[in-house]
Each structure stands twice: as C-alpha cells, then as structure tokens.
Amino acid sequence: MSLAIQTSNRTSLFKRKLPKTLVAGGLILIASLLLAFFPSFFAPYDPIAFDYNALLKGPSWQHLFGTDSFGRDVLSRVIHAYTIDMQIAVFATTGPFIFGSLVGAFVGYVGGVTETIFGRLVDAVLTFPFLVLVIAVVSVLGPGLGNMYVAIGVVGWVFYARLVAAEVKVQKRLDYADAGRVMGYTPLRIIFRHLLPNAITPAIIYWMTDMALAILLGSSLGYLGLGAQPPAAEWGVQIADGKNYMTTAWWISVFPGISIVLTGLGFSLAGDGIAELLRVRR
Template sequence: MTFALSLRGQRRKTRARRIPVSLIVGGAMLAIQLLLAVFPSVFAPYAPDSFDYNALMQPPSLAHLFGTDNFGRDVLSRVIHAYSVDMQIAFFATVLPFLFGTSIGAVIGYTGGLAETIFGRLVDAIITFPFLVLVIAIVAVLGPGLNNMYIAVGVVDWVFYARLAVAEVKVQKRLDYAEAGRAMGYSPARIVFRHLMPNIITPLIVYWMTDMALAILLGSSLGYLGLGAQPPIAEWGVQIADAKNFMGTAWWMSVFPGVAIVVAGLSFSLTGDGVAEKMRTRR
C-alpha cells in the first residue's frame, strides 16, 4: 500500500515537471515573433517604405522572397515590420481590460448583492450586440487610429474578464481558506487581492492569451476597414487591404500577411493551451 502511494506520488510529480508540447511549440513561435517585433530592422532585408518603381508587383524571387507590392515595396520587409504594430495591438488592446476587468470582477464576485445584479444587467446589455460591431461603432465615433481602437476594445472587452473573475471568485470564497480569512478579521480587500486572486488568476491568464490572438484578428480587420492602423504603416490588415484589387495578378501581396496573422494567432492559442495544461498537471 505504501509502495503504491509512493509510486502514484512519483507519477504525479513527473507529470507536473513535464512541459506540454503545445507550450514548447507555442512559446518558441511566440519568442521568434517577439524578436521580429522588437528588432524588425535586423531581420528585414529592406526598409518597409522603400519604393522601387522598377520592381512593381514582382513575384517571389531571391531578391524579394515574398515578392513586391504595387509600389515596389518588399512584402517580406513589410510583414516583418508589421510584427511591431500587431504585437503592440495584441498587448495594449487587452492588458487594460485584463487588469481592470479582473479586479472589478473579483470585487463584485466577493461582495455579491446589488453590485452583482447591476453587473449582470450590464453584461446582458453588452453581449446582446456582436463584439466586433460594438468596437467598430465606437471607433467610428472616436475616429480611426490605434489609440481609439484600444479605447474601443477596452470599453467592451473588460466585461468578459470581469464575468470570468466573478464566476471564479464565487467558487473560491466558499472554500475553507476564505472562511478562515474572514474569521481572522482580514479586510475584504486583503482576502480578495492577497488570497482569492492567486487562486483565480490561471484561467484568466489562459483567457488573456486567447484574447491576444483575437486582438490581432480584430486589429487586422479594423486595419482592413481603414479604422485601425493607417497607411503607410506596415500592418497586416492594411497590407491585405492594399492587395484586395490585385488578388488575381499578385496573390503574394495578400497571402503572406494572411499567413502571418494565422501564425501569430496560433502561437498565442498554443501558448495559452500549454499554460492551461501545465496548471492542470500541477494540481
């Protein structure tokens, strides 16, 4: 019996030490893309706005691996420089909703009562409308540009983090350690932020990773519609918008930025799945 329990404990420790494949692959992909985002000039063979009217819409070749666009700009260089913009979108469009929504949701979930009722009605009002439609409407009112896009996403997106935090806190506050904190006279703020928060943060981080992938898709969509990054900034959505009239004659102008969007979204999704699996094996 003792041997069986020891063997079971050893297997559990082995699983906890094992790094999920999705985390390794996603983390490696994300690390490479972050390098491209931080040091684009090191990896890009040309400047992103280097015009060459003698090489308009050239197909992929040794001189231009991803071809050139209708202004003779190197597509590969623009795709690489776009990592700086799109990774910025992934972070800044989601970090404030993550921090604000998690904090507000944790407080509402712990206090309950009228605050939770009002929050529930607010959630119902917001999720009635499609997320993209709300963001587009807010950006249309504020005006195009990345800063206004961050504001629009923040106004809507924090609700989803708060809703998840409310659900997690409502479960955790019934457990013994939360009851012990109240019995010892700890303030609600201490119980929420020092004791409950560390136990609810994992699913919120996993959701944040997924949300960053969605933010890249959203940023590219708004760039395509002319509401996000503005030309001549190198951004994947802007590149696809520039290429929409040349789909039949210069497929590379839209295909390679599209592949970059898919790869970036996949890297965040794999990393999030890996973090979730790693956290499950530690329990």
C-alpha cells in the same frame, strides 16, 4: 514535514516535461517577439521605400515575398508589421485583463445588488457582437491605434470580469476564505491576497487566447481603415493593399494572412499549454 512535502511537490513539478503545446506556442511567440523587437535586423529592405522599377514583382531571390503596387518589398513589410501587431496584442488586452479582473473579484466577493447590476451590464454588452461594438466606438472616436485600444478596452473588460467573478464566487465559499474572515482580515486583503490569486487562472488562459483575437481584430480594423493607417506596415493594411490584385499579385495579401494565422496559432497553443500546466499544478 509539511516543508519537505512542499519541496518535493515543487521538485516534481519542475522535473515534469512542459506540455508540447506550450513548447510549440512558446517557440512561435519567441520568433514573433524577435521580429517585433528587431525588424530592421531581419528585413532586407526599407518597408516604406518605393521602387517604381519593381512594381508587382512576384516572389524571387531578390524579393522572397514579391513586391506590391508601389514596389515595396512585401517580406520587409510583413516583418515590420510584427512590431505593430504584437503591440496590438499586448496593449489591446492588458488593460481589459487587469481592470476586468479587479472588477470581477470585487463583484464576485460582494454579490447581492452589485452582482445583479453587473449581470445586467454583461447582458447588455453581449447583446451586440463584439466587433460591431468596437467598430461603433472607433467610428465615434476616429481611426487610429490609440482609439482602437480605447474601443477594445471599453468592451473587452466585461469578459474578464465575468470569468473572475464566477471563480471568486466559488473560492469565497471554501474553508480558507472563511478562516480569513474569522481571523478578522479586511475584505480587501481577503480578495487580493487570497481569493484573486486562486481565481485568476481562467482569466490568464483567456488572456492568451484574447491576444490572438486582438491581432485578428486589429488586422480587421486596419483592413477597414479604422486601425493602423497607411503607409504603416501592418498586416490588415497590407491585405487591404492587395485586395484588388488577388488574381494577378496574390502574394501581397497571402503572406500577411499567413503571418496572422501563425502568430494567432502561437498564442492559442501557448494558452492551451499554460492551461494544462496550471491544471497539473493545481
């Protein structure tokens, strides 16, 4: 009987239409991933090749997004930048997501003094703006993508831990958690086999949104010279290259900015769609 009910529920879930936000966000992210994995296939020119006969050329059929002050094709640089910026979105958030979720699950289950110490740590981190902390850490370690990932990881895991800890505190009071303790399950089994899978949903949704924020943060650090370094094709670096030409060659900065907005929108829509899908499932 119960097996038939479970089968019916799963069938109705698969038959239900996917949220429109998830479909729209998924399409944007699929296109972004294609550009990130196969930039040379889509880019018409070498992104770092100088052409002194085509300096600051406006958008045309030969150069759809125009050229920059070194004669480099802006479209090719925007496309190749997908590789770096999508890498930033994944690498800068996956570590904090995993580590923060594990710490949050432990803190939420144990509680007591451990929770108090963790609360003070969260308060200390949230006292300062996130961007200021990241810039401070990168300034100490030095510019570059690797140090940027370390800086984001040092600060970013706290937000995931706080989300998971709050959810685990709710889940551990439910009947199934009490049943596990009565049956003699070890705390580790209760946390990782039962509580964490039921408490991870808010962290997953935040993770998708955080990827969009990571791209924005990576571009900001690239603009400031603390992230990707020239002549790398990265959206923040491109915007910095065009900041002195906004009145005469606006295309150098505008098209990378549009790419940041579209990719961030894709992650945000996908996160909203996953949240809606998970709410229906629950």
